[in-house]
Amino acid sequence: MSEGERKIRVLVAKPGLDGHDRGAKVIASSFRDAGFEVIYTGLHQTPEMIVNAAIQEDVDVVAMSVLSGAHMTLFPRVRRLLDEAGADDILLTGGGIIPEDDVRALGEQGVGRLFGPGTPTGEAIAYVREWHREKTGAANAG
Numbered sequence: 001m002s003e004g005e006r007k008i009r010v011l012v013a014k015p016g017l018d019g020h021d022r023g024a025k026v027i028a029s030s031f032r033d034a035g036f037e038v039i040y041t042g043l044h045q046t047p048e049m050i051v052n053a054a055i056q057e058d059v060d061v062v063a064m065s066v067l068s069g070a071h072m073t074l075f076p077r078v079r080r081l082l083d084e085a086g087a088d089d090i091l092l093t094g095g096g097i098i099p100e101d102d103v104r105a106l107g108e109q110g111v112g113r114l115f116g117p118g119t120p121t122g123e124a125i126a127y128v129r130e131w132h133r134e135k136t137g138a139a140n141a142g
Contacts, residue, residue: 008132009037009059013050015078018068019043023095023117027063030121036128047074051081054090060135061128064094071098075111083110091131095119 012028014021021043032038039057041050054062062082066074079092093112103114113127 007035007037008061008128009039009057010061010063010128011039011041011050011054011057011059013041013045013053013062013064014043015045015047015050015064015066015074016068016070017044018066018070020067021065023067024065027065027095027121027124030125031063031128034125034129036125047077047081050078051085051087054082055085055087059090060132061091061093063124063128064092064096066094066096066098069097071096071106071114072102075106076109079110089135091128091135093124093127095124 010031012024012031014024024040028038028040039053039059041053050062062078064074064078075092075094082088082090082092091112093114095115097117098114106114112131115124
Protein backbone atom coordinates (compact mmCIF):
# COMPACT_ATOMS: atom_id res chain seq x y z
CA MET A 1 0.00 0.00 0.00
CA SER A 2 1.44 3.35 -0.98
CA GLU A 3 1.83 6.23 1.42
CA GLY A 4 -1.37 8.18 1.84
CA GLU A 5 -3.53 5.23 0.74
CA ARG A 6 -5.67 3.79 3.50
CA LYS A 7 -7.05 0.34 3.98
CA ILE A 8 -10.65 -0.42 3.11
CA ARG A 9 -12.66 0.09 6.29
CA VAL A 10 -15.57 -2.31 6.84
CA LEU A 11 -18.18 -2.29 9.58
CA VAL A 12 -19.57 -5.79 10.14
CA ALA A 13 -22.97 -5.55 11.82
CA LYS A 14 -25.49 -7.98 13.22
CA PRO A 15 -28.84 -6.15 13.37
CA GLY A 16 -32.00 -7.15 15.13
CA LEU A 17 -32.72 -9.90 17.60
CA ASP A 18 -30.98 -12.71 15.70
CA GLY A 19 -28.31 -14.23 17.92
CA HIS A 20 -26.52 -16.30 15.28
CA ASP A 21 -23.23 -14.48 14.79
CA ARG A 22 -20.90 -17.21 13.54
CA GLY A 23 -21.11 -16.03 9.91
CA ALA A 24 -20.55 -12.40 10.89
CA LYS A 25 -17.47 -13.39 12.88
CA VAL A 26 -16.15 -15.53 10.02
CA ILE A 27 -16.52 -12.73 7.47
CA ALA A 28 -15.04 -10.16 9.88
CA SER A 29 -12.00 -12.39 10.36
CA SER A 30 -11.71 -13.04 6.61
CA PHE A 31 -11.90 -9.33 5.82
CA ARG A 32 -9.22 -8.64 8.43
CA ASP A 33 -7.00 -11.42 7.03
CA ALA A 34 -7.44 -9.84 3.56
CA GLY A 35 -5.99 -6.58 4.88
CA PHE A 36 -9.20 -4.64 5.51
CA GLU A 37 -9.72 -2.63 8.68
CA VAL A 38 -12.70 -4.23 10.40
CA ILE A 39 -15.02 -2.91 13.06
CA TYR A 40 -17.41 -5.56 14.44
CA THR A 41 -20.44 -4.15 16.24
CA GLY A 42 -21.55 -7.33 17.97
CA LEU A 43 -25.10 -8.62 18.33
CA HIS A 44 -28.47 -6.88 18.55
CA GLN A 45 -27.68 -3.62 16.76
CA THR A 46 -30.43 -1.26 15.64
CA PRO A 47 -30.23 0.33 12.21
CA GLU A 48 -29.57 3.66 13.93
CA MET A 49 -26.67 2.19 15.93
CA ILE A 50 -25.18 0.68 12.78
CA VAL A 51 -25.36 3.94 10.83
CA ASN A 52 -23.98 5.98 13.75
CA ALA A 53 -21.05 3.58 14.08
CA ALA A 54 -20.44 3.61 10.32
CA ILE A 55 -20.25 7.39 10.26
CA GLN A 56 -18.15 7.66 13.43
CA GLU A 57 -15.70 5.05 12.15
CA ASP A 58 -15.57 6.61 8.67
CA VAL A 59 -16.10 3.26 6.96
CA ASP A 60 -16.28 2.51 3.26
CA VAL A 61 -18.56 -0.51 3.65
CA VAL A 62 -21.29 -1.74 5.96
CA ALA A 63 -21.65 -5.54 5.80
CA MET A 64 -24.72 -6.85 7.62
CA SER A 65 -25.56 -10.42 8.53
CA VAL A 66 -29.32 -10.96 8.61
CA LEU A 67 -30.64 -14.45 9.32
CA SER A 68 -33.84 -13.44 11.10
CA GLY A 69 -35.98 -13.03 7.98
CA ALA A 70 -36.16 -9.25 8.55
CA HIS A 71 -33.89 -8.43 5.59
CA MET A 72 -36.64 -6.54 3.72
CA THR A 73 -36.94 -4.18 6.69
CA LEU A 74 -33.36 -3.94 7.96
CA PHE A 75 -31.40 -3.42 4.72
CA PRO A 76 -33.71 -0.67 3.37
CA ARG A 77 -33.78 1.08 6.76
CA VAL A 78 -29.98 1.16 7.02
CA ARG A 79 -29.68 2.31 3.39
CA ARG A 80 -32.20 5.10 4.00
CA LEU A 81 -30.48 6.24 7.21
CA LEU A 82 -27.06 6.25 5.50
CA ASP A 83 -28.47 8.31 2.63
CA GLU A 84 -30.20 10.74 5.01
CA ALA A 85 -26.92 11.19 6.92
CA GLY A 86 -25.11 12.12 3.71
CA ALA A 87 -23.26 8.80 3.70
CA ASP A 88 -24.70 7.58 0.40
CA ASP A 89 -21.16 6.70 -0.75
CA ILE A 90 -20.96 3.85 1.79
CA LEU A 91 -21.53 0.43 0.23
CA LEU A 92 -24.23 -1.58 2.03
CA THR A 93 -23.74 -5.28 1.46
CA GLY A 94 -24.19 -8.41 3.52
CA GLY A 95 -25.52 -11.88 3.72
CA GLY A 96 -28.11 -14.18 5.10
CA ILE A 97 -30.87 -16.46 3.95
CA ILE A 98 -32.46 -14.15 1.41
CA PRO A 99 -34.68 -15.34 -1.47
CA GLU A 100 -33.59 -14.29 -4.98
CA ASP A 101 -36.68 -12.10 -5.50
CA ASP A 102 -35.80 -10.20 -2.32
CA VAL A 103 -32.14 -9.91 -3.40
CA ARG A 104 -33.31 -8.25 -6.62
CA ALA A 105 -35.73 -5.95 -4.78
CA LEU A 106 -33.04 -4.90 -2.31
CA GLY A 107 -30.61 -4.24 -5.15
CA GLU A 108 -33.18 -1.92 -6.70
CA GLN A 109 -33.25 -0.05 -3.38
CA GLY A 110 -29.51 0.60 -3.38
CA VAL A 111 -28.26 -2.45 -1.51
CA GLY A 112 -25.10 -4.02 -2.93
CA ARG A 113 -24.47 -7.69 -3.59
CA LEU A 114 -25.84 -10.10 -0.99
CA PHE A 115 -24.23 -13.44 -0.19
CA GLY A 116 -25.97 -16.62 0.90
CA PRO A 117 -24.84 -19.37 3.26
CA GLY A 118 -21.87 -21.33 1.98
CA THR A 119 -20.53 -18.57 -0.26
CA PRO A 120 -16.72 -18.62 -0.14
CA THR A 121 -15.46 -15.60 1.79
CA GLY A 122 -13.13 -14.85 -1.12
CA GLU A 123 -16.17 -13.84 -3.20
CA ALA A 124 -17.16 -11.16 -0.70
CA ILE A 125 -13.56 -9.95 -0.43
CA ALA A 126 -13.23 -9.73 -4.22
CA TYR A 127 -16.56 -7.90 -4.48
CA VAL A 128 -15.59 -5.28 -1.88
CA ARG A 129 -12.16 -4.79 -3.45
CA GLU A 130 -13.66 -4.35 -6.93
CA TRP A 131 -16.31 -1.92 -5.63
CA HIS A 132 -13.61 0.09 -3.83
CA ARG A 133 -11.36 0.08 -6.90
CA GLU A 134 -14.21 1.43 -9.04
CA LYS A 135 -15.14 4.02 -6.41
CA THR A 136 -11.65 5.36 -5.78
CA GLY A 137 -9.59 4.29 -8.77
CA ALA A 138 -7.21 2.67 -6.27
CA ALA A 139 -5.06 0.03 -7.89
CA ASN A 140 -4.42 -2.24 -4.94
CA ALA A 141 -6.47 -1.27 -1.88
CA GLY A 142 -6.25 -3.84 0.89
